Amino acid sequence: MKARKTLLTLMAVGLGIPSVQAADEVVVYSSRIDELIKPVFDAYTAKTGVKVRFITDKEAPLMQRIKAEGENGVADLLLTVDGGNLWQAEQMGILQPLGSDAVKANIPAQYRSSSDQWTGLSLRARTLVYSTERVKPEDLSTYEALAGPEWEGRLCLRSSKKVYNQSLTAALIEAQGAERTEQVLKGWVANLATDPFADDNAVIQAVDAGQCDVGIVNTYYYGRLHKQNPQLRAKLYWPNQADRGVHVNLSGIGLTRHAPHPEAARALVEWMTGPDAQGLFASLNQEFPANPKVNPSDEVAAWGPFKADDMPVEVTGQRQAEAIRMMDRVAWR
Incomplete structure (x- = not known):
């Protein structure tokens, strides 16, 4: 085992990846499905010899599981x-600071926690989708x-x-x-088809079928459907280009508070935010x-450039409770 760990250390240095002498395995709880993460983890194992074991579920059960496991968590x-x-x-107290200069260098501040407890890995725009037959x-x-x-x-929502x-x-x-936003939400609800x-x-399917003319969606949903059906009668539109830009959110990763292998986990995050893993x-x-x-893939780049809102993504959590109350008030079901 000692020889194996020495070999892993040498491999890591040669690849520009921090040493992971403390563990031959990293465990990830993931709300992303297997097919979207396994190739990435397999690539990391091929480079470092460190196995990445992952467990998938919805985000809420995973977070509750981490909290319940406490110091005995895996x-x-x-x-x-x-x-x-x-x-x-972060508010549940199940994460700890990443403490990585490499991650800070790789990912812009608006896509990271201000307390350093998580970082974005990939971005998605929540944008407009419109009928190419009925909307210009x-x-x-x-x-x-x-x-x-x-x-x-x-409108479809x-x-x-x-x-x-x-x-x-x-x-x-x-x-x-809040006042202006509530007016907007009331208008959206009133305009629903x-x-x-x-x-x-x-x-997206409702827009394509003519049930409605415009909707609001995450870009990757459009990408998947368009790949299945290139004749889709719907197209993306980037809103608010004359002011703040398109709302952008992310998928991200955080180091658990009681991580058994924090150094190995940190090394994985550093690699995942670096150029090799980011494209994949x-x-x-x-x-x-x-x-x-x-750069994004050719398929994603084909949607065209846009101005993204540079608002820190953590604001979406800080104002989440207020947003939910407002959505309830306007009867957005």
Whole structure:
């Protein structure tokens, strides 16, 4: 074993990866499904010899499991989606500071926790999707404009129960205040063509089928459906380009408070935020790399450039409770 650990150390140095003498394995609790993370972890094992074992579930059960396991926990890292979820994990006290200069150098500050407890790995825009048959791009402008009377009976939304819409609402509150945001949400609800859908795929499919003319979705849902059906009669539109930009959220990772192998876990995070892993992870997920030095896949790049809102993503967690109360008040189901 000693010889093996020495070999791993030499391999790590040769690859520019920090030494992981303390462990031959890292355990990740992940809310992302196997096919979106296994190739990345397999690549890391091939480079370092360190095995990455992962357990998948929804984010809430995973966070509760980490909390319940406490000092006896087996998870080194929590990998999940949305800054709102990562902020909640931070508030639950189940994470600790990453303490990595490499991560700070790789990922812009707005995509990391200000207390250093998590970092973004990939980015997704929550943007507009419109019918190419019934809407002209020049008819669109901002998220807020979808509350106007011209969109009555033409808008499709996902349920307010999903964190993605909660985070978008939180970002709107931060950008323009509660009063204006509540007016916008009331307009959206009044303009719905049908009851909110359970997921973003259904929103895009409804636009394609003519059930509604415009919706709000995460970009990777569009990417997956467009890959399956290049003739999709729906297209992405980047709103708010004349002001703050498109709302951007992320998938990210945090070091658990009682990680059995913190140094090995930190080394994995450093690699995942670096150039080799960023391209692979983002392309598997049809997302944008969080590391600005890494280009998106050709498929994602084909959606076109856009101005992204530079609001710190952790704001979506800080204003989450306020956003949920507001969504309830306007009867966004």
